[in-house]
Amino acid sequence: MTHIFVNVPTSDLERSKAFYTALGCDINPLFTDENAACIVWDENIFFMVLTKEYFATFTDKQIVDPTTHAQVLIAIGRDSREHVDSTIAAGLAAGGSEPTEPQDLGFMYSRDLDDPDGNGIEFVYMEPQAAEEGPEAYLTGLA
Missing domain, CATH: 3.10.180.10 (2,3-Dihydroxybiphenyl 1,2-Dioxygenase, domain 1)
Incomplete structure (x- = not known):
């Protein structure tokens, strides 16, 4: 089975969790901690909302400002x-x-x-x- 995990940076993890749950998403607590939250859209699509600092550990590239x-x-x-x-x-x-x-x-x-x-x-x-x-x-x- 194919799953899609999209990683997005956030400056406020709690705010992001509240935002995505307001859209009807769930949070998978097994993959959520002080650095990241696993946002569940459905059984195949997930957002990993990562603090900017944690997001930066996955790449050597500059992290752009999404605004x-x-x-x-x-x-x-x-x-x-x-x-x-x-x-x-x-x-x-x-x-x-x-x-x-x-x-x-x-x-x-x-x-x-x-x-x-x-x-x-x-x-x-x-x-x-x-x-x-x-x-x-x-x-x-x-x-």
């Missing part, structure tokens, strides 16, 4: 447009920010959310036909 530099863009699928909107609302209420306007391409709807440290996550809903057959097949079916 001013983009290192990666993480997209997580939701099961409806409403689920995208409710996730963003929960994130905003928990101290996140929405750096861009929502994007509606007809076959795909997405909104971006920055966590309190500036790490960006995009929440996306894609129409099932577009996901299976490609966006043109979906858009052609609307004509």
